[in-house]
Amino acid sequence: MADDTLDPGLEHVIAAETRLSHIDGEAGELVVAGYPLAELAGHATFEETVFLLRNDRLPTESELDALRDDLRAHRDVPEVTRELLREAAERGNGAMDAVRMGAASASLVRETDDPERDALLAVAQFPTIVGTYWRYRQGEDPLAPREDLGHAANYLYLLTGEVPDEARVRGLETYLNTVCDHGLNASTFAARAIVSTETDVLSAVTGAVGALKGPLHGGAPGPVLDMLREVHESGDAVTWVREALSSGQRLMGFGHRVYEVRDPRAAVLSTAAERLFEDRPDADLFETARETERVAVDLLEEHKPGRQLETNVEFYTAVLLCGVGVPQELFTATFGVARVAGWTAHCLEQLANNRIVRPRSRYVGERGRTWAALEAR
Numbered sequence: 516m517a518d519d520t521l522d523p524g525l526e527h528v529i530a531a532e533t534r535l536s537h538i539d540g541e542a543g544e545l546v547v548a549g550y551p552l553a554e555l556a557g558h559a560t561f562e563e564t565v566f567l568l569r570n571d572r573l574p575t576e577s578e579l580d581a582l583r584d585d586l587r588a589h590r591d592v593p594e595v596t597r598e599l600l601r602e603a604a605e606r607g608n609g610a611m612d613a614v615r616m617g618a619a620s621a622s623l624v625r626e627t628d629d630p631e632r633d634a635l636l637a638v639a640q641f642p643t644i645v646g647t648y649w650r651y652r653q654g655e656d657p658l659a660p661r662e663d664l665g666h667a668a669n670y671l672y673l674l675t676g677e678v679p680d681e682a683r684v685r686g687l688e689t690y691l692n693t694v695c696d697h698g699l700n701a702s703t704f705a706a707r708a709i710v711s712t713e714t715d716v717l718s719a720v721t722g723a724v725g726a727l728k729g730p731l732h733g734g735a736p737g738p739v740l741d742m743l744r745e746v747h748e749s750g751d752a753v754t755w756v757r758e759a760l761s762s763g764q765r766l767m768g769f770g771h772r773v774y775e776v777r778d779p780r781a782a783v784l785s786t787a788a789e790r791l792f793e794d795r796p797d798a799d800l801f802e803t804a805r806e807t808e809r810v811a812v813d814l815l816e817e818h819k820p821g822r823q824l825e826t827n828v829e830f831y832t833a834v835l836l837c838g839v840g841v842p843q844e845l846f847t848a849t850f851g852v853a854r855v856a857g858w859t860a861h862c863l864e865q866l867a868n869n870r871i872v873r874p875r876s877r878y879v880g881e882r883g884r885t886w887a888a889l890e891a892r
Contacts, residue, residue: 519877521877525704525874526772528874530699530704530707530872530874531699531707531864531865533698533699533861533864534548534549534571534864535547535548535568535696535857535860535861535864536548536696536697536698536857537698538697538698538773538774540771540773540774540775540776541775541776542776543774543775543776543777543778543779544779545697545779545780547564547567547568547692547695547696548567548568548571549571550567552693552779552780552783553779553782553783553786555567555692556689556692556693556783556787557689557692557783557786557787559573559688559692560579560665560666560667560688561665561666561667561688561691561692561695561853561856562579562582562583562586562665562666563579564691564692564695564856565582565586565638565666565695565856566578566579566582568695568696568856568857568860569634569859569860569863583665583666585635585639586635586638586639586666587639587660587662588639589635589636589639589640590639590640590642590643590660590669591640591643591659591660592617592620592621592640592643592644592647593620593623593624595620595623595624596616596617596620596621596640596644596647597647597657599613599616599617599620600613600616600617600644600647600648600651600657601651603616603648603651604648604649604651604652605651609844610645610648610649610844610845610847610848611724611727611728611733611847611848611851612728613644613645613648613848614641614644614645614648614724614848614851615721615724615725615728617640617641617644617647617648618637618641618644618717618720618721618724619717619718619721621633621636621637621640621717622715622717622718625717628715630715630716630862630863630866631863633715633716633717633720633859634716634859634860634862634863635859636717637716637717637720637855637858637859638855638856638859641851641852641855642660642666642669642670642673642852643660643673645670645673645674645845645848645849645851645852646658646670646672646673646674647673648848649673649674649842649844649845650673650674652844655676657673658672658673658676660673661678664678665684666691667684667687667688667691668684670687670849670852671683671684671687671839671840671841674840674841674842674845675840679839679840682790682791683791683838683839683840685787685790685791686787686788686790686791686835686838686839687836687839687841689783689784689787689835690784690787690832690835690836690839690849690853691852691853691856692853693780693783693784693787693828693853694780694828694832694850694853694854695853695854695856695857696854696856696857696860696861697780697854697857698773700732701726701727701729701731701732702723702724702726702727702732702733702854702858703723703854703857703858703861704726705719705722705723705725705726706719706720706722706723706858706861706862707719707861707862707865707872708872709722709723710862710865710866711865711869711870711871711872712871713866713869713871716859716862716863719858719862720855720858720859720862723854723855723858724851727847727850727851727854728847733847733850733851734847735767735768735829736768736829736832736833736836736846736847736850737833737843737844737846737847738767739767739768739829739830739832739833740833740834740837740843740846741767742766742767742768742807743800743803743804743807743833743834746803746807747799747800747803752803752806752807752810752811753810753814756807756810756811756814757814760814760815760818766811766815766824767829767830768826768827768829768830768831768833769811769812769815769824769825769826769827769830770822770824770825770827771825771827771828774825774827775823776823776825777825777826778825778826778827778828780827780828781825781826781827781828781830781831784828784831784832784834784835785805785826785831787831787835788801788804788831788834788835788838789801789805791835791838791839792834792838795838797838800834800837800838801834801838804830804831804833804834808826808830812824812825812826832846832850833846836849
């Protein structure tokens with residue numbers, strides 16, 4: 516039966532059943548394929564998480580080896596993609612523009628129109644797309660993927676040209692696992708809606724990148740880092756935050772559309788950042804972040820009582836990605852490197868029991884108009 520209730524943001528609309536992730540915004544809980552986030556993110560390799568999302572279970576050793584081999588075999592991008600990325604870099608296009616072009620170009624050379632293979636191709640190539648673009652932006656030639664490195668380590672190598680140490684790899688893997696999937700967020704819903712037409716998975720992924728590119732979805736970790744650097748330079752978090760709030764400035768990294776308490780992903784990434792920065796000479800960045808969070812949560816409650824503006828995922832994303840060596844310009848693109856695992860898993864889940872996404876709208880325009888000839892208008 517049709518329901519005429521208007522819900523512009525679709526918060527109260529259940530549009531799909533999924534086994535991939537569950538969010539409890541009131542309790543501040545996130546479950547990924549049955550695992551509490553903290554249980555999964557700090558232990559799994561990203562390849563294990565990719566397998567889990569696609570198969571609803573963790574892999575055996577032989578299955579994990581096979582997936583790693585498959586991803587390695589599909590990491591390299593074709594020449595047409597490299598040329599697109601070179602052109603984007605030379606023209607000064609942003610990283611998300613480049614990722615969108617790279618994702619779309621993958622369909623030009625794929626072997627078959629197979630959703631499973633398209634999904635794997637997208638996950639495998641996203642790090643290479645971002646790394647290739649970044650090297651061109653720095654005026655350097657792109658690097659070939661390394662077959663002896665895991666997914667996260669290879670990504671950092673493609674950006675920097677150096678094999679990362681284990682602490683940085685573990686930090687990045689924790690991040691990738693933490694943000695791999697998060698319900699029907701805007702980009703994931705876009706992917707499911709597109710693939711519901713039974714187009715190819717790479718087209719759906721390209722649409723998801725377009726959604727993630729929007730500043731209301733994936734664009735805040737960079738400004739968080741800018742804010743933390745300002746706070747650090749001021750040397751006084753309390754005064755800085757008070758002045759920012761008094762002037763009407765928005766504090767980046769606080770509040771979330773879904774969570775009424777602290778984002779559980781912030782807790783996981785805070786722990787990962789603390790571990791990463793332990794005994795490092797730049798540990799003051801993490802200390803500044805922790806102090807800023809403590810001060811901001813208290814002062815936000817003073818200025819906006821009852822709003823429950825707690826720390827969200829983007830706050831410690833900025834700290835952790837900076838610590839592992841990801842350039843600030845690539846924070847949102849790195850989000851895409853992680854979330855493509857969720858996008859593709861949702862696409863495959865949608866296709867397994869598909870019904871084309873077709874919501875209704877409420878017409879509020881004029882009625883009863885009559886045609887007027889051009890000379891009479």
